[in-house]
Amino acid sequence: MGVLSGIRVVEFEAIGPAPFGTRLLADMGGEVVRIDRPVKATDLGPKLEGKRADIAGRNRRTVALELKHPESVAAELELFERLHALGLGFKA
Numbered sequence: 001m002g003v004l005s006g007i008r009v010v011e012f013e014a015i016g017p018a019p020f021g022t023r024l025l026a027d028m029g030g031e032v033v034r035i036d037r038p039v040k041a042t043d044l045g046p047k048l049e050g051k052r053a054d055i056a057g058r059n060r061r062t063v064a065l066e067l068k069h070p071e072s073v074a075a076e077l078e079l080f081e082r083l084h085a086l087g088l089g090f091k092a
Contacts (some may be wrong), residue, residue, distance in 0.1 A: 002029020008083055011060070013037055019057070026059035035076060038064045 009023040014021040026032040034057065063079070065072040 003026045004026070004030035007029070007031065008033070009064070010035065010079070019088050023058065030061040033079070034060050034062045035064050035067075035079075036064045 004025055007025070009022055009025055009030055009032045009033040013019075013034060013036045022030075022032045022034070024054055036057060063075075065076055067073055067076065
């Protein structure tokens with residue numbers, strides 16, 4: 001239990017300050033769901049269990065979605081609808 005317990009955040013995978021900021025939110029008890037880009041076979045970066053190794057990703061749940069595909073966009077909207085149904089103020 002942290003000071004941000006009950007707060008939910010959706011993060012889109014990014015470079016720069018966003019992963020660090022949401023890591024702090026997660027460390028303080030917020031529930032962070034990160035939408036990652038799928039790992040491609042040509043991705044030469046470090047991997048752990050088929051995913052990119054990311055030390056900034058601790059205390060978060062992740063889902064990989066290719067947002068260029070309509071079915072992935074539908075899954076993203078469903079995620080926001082479920083969060084909105086929980087009374088979190090998100091709107092799809």
